[in-house]
Amino acid sequence: MQKNETVIIGAGLVGSLLSVYLCKRGYKVKIYERRPDMRKADLVAGRSINLALSDRGIKALEEVGLMDEIRKICIPMHGRFMHNADGSTAYQPYGKEGQYINSVSRAQLNCKLMDLAEEHGAQIIFNQKCESIDWNKNEILLQDTGNQSLSTVHFNLLFGSDGAYAATRLTHQLQHNRFQYNQYYIDFGYKELNIPPGKNGSFLLEKNALHIWPRGNYMMIALPNMNGSFTCTLFFPFEGNPSFEMLDTKEKVTEFFKQTFTDAVPLMPTLEEDFFDNPTSSLVTVKCYPWIRDDKFALIGDAAHAMVPFFGQGMNCGFEDCSVLNSLIDTHNGNWKNILAQYQELRKPDGDAICDLALNNFVEMRDKVANPKFLLQKKIEANFSNKYPGKWIPLYSQVTFSPQIRYSEALVNGKKQEDIMQQVMALPNIDNCWQDEAIEKMIFEKMNA
Ligand SMILES: Cc1cc2nc3c(=O)[nH]c(=O)nc-3n(C[C@H](O)[C@H](O)[C@H](O)COP(=O)(O)OP(=O)(O)OC[C@H]3O[C@@H](n4cnc5c(N)ncnc54)[C@H](O)[C@@H]3O)c2cc1C
Numbered sequence: 001m002q003k004n005e006t007v008i009i010g011a012g013l014v015g016s017l018l019s020v021y022l023c024k025r026g027y028k029v030k031i032y033e034r035r036p037d038m039r040k041a042d043l044v045a046g047r048s049i050n051l052a053l054s055d056r057g058i059k060a061l062e063e064v065g066l067m068d069e070i071r072k073i074c075i076p077m078h079g080r081f082m083h084n085a086d087g088s089t090a091y092q093p094y095g096k097e098g099q100y101i102n103s104v105s106r107a108q109l110n111c112k113l114m115d116l117a118e119e120h121g122a123q124i125i126f127n128q129k130c131e132s133i134d135w136n137k138n139e140i141l142l143q144d145t146g147n148q149s150l151s152t153v154h155f156n157l158l159f160g161s162d163g164a165y166a167a168t169r170l171t172h173q174l175q176h177n178r179f180q181y182n183q184y185y186i187d188f189g190y191k192e193l194n195i196p197p198g199k200n201g202s203f204l205l206e207k208n209a210l211h212i213w214p215r216g217n218y219m220m221i222a223l224p225n226m227n228g229s230f231t232c233t234l235f236f237p238f239e240g241n242p243s244f245e246m247l248d249t250k251e252k253v254t255e256f257f258k259q260t261f262t263d264a265v266p267l268m269p270t271l272e273e274d275f276f277d278n279p280t281s282s283l284v285t286v287k288c289y290p291w292i293r294d295d296k297f298a299l300i301g302d303a304a305h306a307m308v309p310f311f312g313q314g315m316n317c318g319f320e321d322c323s324v325l326n327s328l329i330d331t332h333n334g335n336w337k338n339i340l341a342q343y344q345e346l347r348k349p350d351g352d353a354i355c356d357l358a359l360n361n362f363v364e365m366r367d368k369v370a371n372p373k374f375l376l377q378k379k380i381e382a383n384f385s386n387k388y389p390g391k392w393i394p395l396y397s398q399v400t401f402s403p404q405i406r407y408s409e410a411l412v413n414g415k416k417q418e419d420i421m422q423q424v425m426a427l428p429n430i431d432n433c434w435q436d437e438a439i440e441k442m443i444f445e446k447m448n449a
Pocket residue numbers: 009010011012013014015032033034035050051052053128129130131161162163164165166167168190233300301302303309311312313314315316317318
C-alpha cells in the first residue's frame with residue numbers, strides 16, 4: 001500500500017488546477033484519473049469542445065501564475081452576435097469597453113493544466129478509477145481500467161474533483177447520515193456541431209463574439225476556435241415538436257436547419273454526419289450537502305455543484321473554489337478541520353446560487369435576447385449603469401466580470417434589479433420616455449426602498 005500525503009480524484013480542469021495550488025504550498029500531490037492520458041491519445045485533434053473562461057476563472061489562474069500560458073490559447077469574445085429568425089443580425093456587448101469572455105478549447109486547456117500540474121510536482125496516475133472509499137481506514141479502492149486489477153491507496157487529505165457524476169460523492173453519500181442530494185435534469189439536451197474554417201484558416205463568422213441563434217424554446221450557439229472553426233452547440237428539447245426525437249433522418253435534419261438556422265447551414269458542410277455521429281447529451285444540476293468530511297475530505301468543482309452551462313460558469317466556479325480554498329489555508333494556518341469547514345460554509349451558498357442563476361439564464365439566452373422589450377430593458381439598465389457605475393452593475397456583469405461579488409450576492413441583487421425593472425417596463429409609453437429624468441429618479445427610489 002502506498003502512503004500519500006494528499007490525493008485528488010480526477011485530473012479534469014478543477015483537479016489539475018487544485019494540484020498546482022497545493023504543490024505550490026509544498027504538499028505532495030497524487031492525482032488518480034480514470035481516463036488515459038489525453039495528451040498522448042489523439043483526443044485533442046478530434047472534436048473541439050470549447051468553454052467560456054471569464055474573470056473568476058482568470059483570477060484563480062493568475063493567482064498561481066498560469067494565465068499567461070492559458071491566454072495563448074484563448075480567443076476574446078466581446079459580445080453576443082444574434083442571428084434572428086427573420087435573417088437580421090444584432091450585436092450586444094457583454095459589458096463595458098475592455099470587458100470580454102474567452103473561448104478556450106476544453107481539451108487544450110485540460111492538457112495545459114495537466115502539464116503545469118506535473119511541472120509543479122504533482123504526479124498524475126492515469127487509467128485509475130475510484131471505486132469506493134473506506135472512511136475509517138482512509139483508503140481509496142482503485143480499479144485499473146486496462147487490466148481491471150484492484151489496488152488501494154492511503155490518504156491523509158482527499159479531494160473529489162471527479163465531475164458531475166462523482167464516485168467520491170457517491171461513496172461519501174452512502175456512508176453519511178442525512179446526506180442531502182438533489183439532482184435535476186432539464187427536458188433539453190445538447191449536441192455539438194461544426195462550422196469548419198474558411199480558406200487559409202479564416203473565420204466564416206465574426207471571430208470575437210459568441211454567436212446565438214435564439215429561437216424561443218431552443219437555441220444554437222457557436223464559439224470560435226484557434227484554427228478558424230466554430231464549435232456549435234444545439235440546445236434542443238428531447239421530445240415534442242420540434243425535438244431530437246423528431247429529427248430522425250438526414251433529410252429531416254437538413255430541412256429543419258434550412259428553415260430554422262438559414263444563415264448557418266451553408267457554413268455547415270458536415271451537418272448531417274455531425275448530427276448523427278455526435279451524441280445527444282443531457283444537462284443536469286446537482287446540489288448536495290455536506291461537501292466535506294472532518295479534516296480529510298472535500299468535494300470541489302462539478303462534484304460539489306454541477307450546473308447547466310447557460311451562464312458559462314461551471315469551470316469558472318470550480319476554479320474559484322480552488323482560489324477560496326487556497327486563501328483559507330492561510331486564514332487557518334494549515335488546520336484542515338477549520339479550512340474545510342469554512343470552505344463549505346462559504347462555497348455551498350455560492351454553488352447553489354450559481355446553479356439557480358444558470359438555470360434562469362437559459363430562458364434569457366434562448367428567448368429573451370431576441371425580444372425588443374427585453375433589449376430595451378437592457379438598454380435602460382446599461383444607460384443607468386454607465387451613469388452611476390457604483391450603483392447598478394447588471395447581473396451578467398456581476399456574475400461574469402466581478403469576482404469580488406459572491407454568486408449568492410449576485411443572485412439577491414439580480415432579483416431586486418429585475419423587480420425594479422419590471423415596474424419600470426410596465427410604465428405607459430416606456431419606449432419613448434425611458435431617458436426621462438423621472439425614470440432615473442424612480443429607479444433610485446426603488447433601489448433605496
Ligand atoms: C455543454 C457544456 C458547456 C459548458 N460551457 C462552459 C463554459 O462556457 N464555461 C464554464 O465555466 N463552464 C462550462 N461548462 C461546465 C464545465 O465543463 C465544468 O464545470 C467543468 O468541466 C468542471 O470541471 P471538473 O474538473 O469539476 O469536472 P470534469 O471536467 O468533469 O473532470 C472530472 C474528471 O474526473 C475524472 N473522473 C470521473 N470519475 C472518476 C473516477 N471514478 N475515478 C477517477 N477519475 C474520475 C474524469 O475522467 C475527468 O477527467 C460547460 C459544460 C457543458 C456540459
